Amino acid sequence: MNIKPKKSLGQNFLKTKEILDIVIQTANIKDKDIVLEIGPGKGALTEKLLEKAKEVIVVEKDNRLIEFLNEKFESDVKTKKLKIIEGDILDIDICEVLDTLQYKVVANIPYYITGQIIKKFLSEEKQPSDIVLMVQKEVAERIVDKPESILSLSVKVYGTPKYIKTVKAKHFSPQPKVDSAILLIKNISKNVFIENNIKENDFFDLVKAGFSHKRKYLLNNLETNWILMNKNKEKLKDILEKSDISLKIRAENLSLEDWINILKHNF
Ligand code: SAM
Numbered sequence: 001m002n003i004k005p006k007k008s009l010g011q012n013f014l015k016t017k018e019i020l021d022i023v024i025q026t027a028n029i030k031d032k033d034i035v036l037e038i039g040p041g042k043g044a045l046t047e048k049l050l051e052k053a054k055e056v057i058v059v060e061k062d063n064r065l066i067e068f069l070n071e072k073f074e075s076d077v078k079t080k081k082l083k084i085i086e087g088d089i090l091d092i093d094i095c096e097v098l099d100t101l102q103y104k105v106v107a108n109i110p111y112y113i114t115g116q117i118i119k120k121f122l123s124e125e126k127q128p129s130d131i132v133l134m135v136q137k138e139v140a141e142r143i144v145d146k147p148e149s150i151l152s153l154s155v156k157v158y159g160t161p162k163y164i165k166t167v168k169a170k171h172f173s174p175q176p177k178v179d180s181a182i183l184l185i186k187n188i189s190k191n192v193f194i195e196n197n198i199k200e201n202d203f204f205d206l207v208k209a210g211f212s213h214k215r216k217y218l219l220n221n222l223e224t225n226w227i228l229m230n231k232n233k234e235k236l237k238d239i240l241e242k243s244d245i246s247l248k249i250r251a252e253n254l255s256l257e258d259w260i261n262i263l264k265h266n267f
Contacts, residue, residue: 003042003064005174010110011062012172013041014134019171019182024048026164026184027106027132034100036128038089038107038117041065043072045108050076057083059092090116094126101126108134111176115151122158122188123200131159131185137166140181147252150211156256157203159188192256198263207259210251218251239265 005011014020023045029035029052040046040058042065049056050073060066066086076082085097090113105128109117114135121128143155144163155161164182169175193200209225210218219240223233240247243261245254 003068006062009062010039010112011041012174012176014044014108014171015173016171019167020045020048022165023106023108023132023134023182024052026182027104027130029053029104029106034098034103036094036098036103036105036107038105038109040069040084041108043069045106046073046082049106050082055081055083057085057097059085059087059089059097061086061088089113090120094121094124098126103128105131105133107132111136111139111178114139118155118185122155122185127158127188127190129186129188131183131188132164133183133185134167134180135183137179137181140183143183148254148256149252150207153207153256153259154204155185157192158190159185161185192260196260196264198260202263203259206263207251210254210259214250214252216250217247218245218249218254219247221251 005013027035029049031052031054033053034055034057035049035053037046037049037056037058040060046056046058046069058069060069063086066084069084070077073082073084077084083097085092105121117133121131139151140163142149143152143161145152162184164184167180167182169177169179172180190200192198193203206222206226210221212221212225219233219236222236237247239262242265243258245258245262
């Protein structure tokens with residue numbers, strides 16, 4: 001079946017076996033594992049996942065590929081080792097398609113929804129234990145490297161990100177304009193919120209306020225943009241001092257622990 005790749009759906013298919021093998025190794029799949037793959041495309045990664053996992057669930061938006069996948073993996077579909085779901089991953093209710101609490105996400109995702117995919121799975125009620133994603137190289141660097149950003153903190157508050165390997169554009173067909181990277185996010189949980197008795201929304205409100213003007217000091221950003229119980233500069237200074245945070249620091253130089261400390265002292 002000749003399927004013309006759709007740019008609008010981020011269709012850049014992985015064509016190098018060695019890269020597929022590294023993705024699989026990174027995911028460290030055991031024979032009891034249930035894996036969710038976003039955007040299986042023509043099934044290059046799906047095929048490898050099926051060799052290792054107990055069960056694979058794939059969600060694909062392009063109905064031309066659904067037909068292709070059903071033909072290619074006919075026997076795995078019959079034995080229910082593979083479940084093919086047609087739909088948009090952002091609209092899928094994970095609790096409905098997965099009847100397990102323990103699963104991994106492994107995918108070469110469409111880059112136009114990278115941020116939304118990461119957000120969906122990290123904040124999901126049923127979070128995966130690990131996520132292995134092919135993402136744009138710069139995105140992986142921004143998540144892992146310092147200085148911190150809203151994106152890096154939004155990942156680190158749920159899990160531990162690791163930059164695994166740069167993947168050159170030549171390993172995809174059609175070849176994209178940018179290089180990619182394999183990103184692993186492991187030990188995913190909501191423990192930071194639970195252990196520190198902090199609400200997820202409060203954390204994100206604080207971080208967004210802190211980063212609202214990049215050049216300004218944290219103190220000034222929080223004074224104008226953060227909803228405090230008794231909002232005034234003196235109270236804010238007090239919170240920062242108690243949290244051992246300089247009054248002349250910018251948001252990008254705070255660690256995850258610093259943000260948590262601010263919330264813990266905000267009462
Ligand atoms: N996994 C395949 C591979 O490695 O060769 C294909 C990867 S390609 C970068 C991204 C895939 O995601 C395409 O098959 C595309 O149709 C699919 N896709 C795009 N948007 C999607 C969405 N919102 N939900 C689910 N799948 C989507």
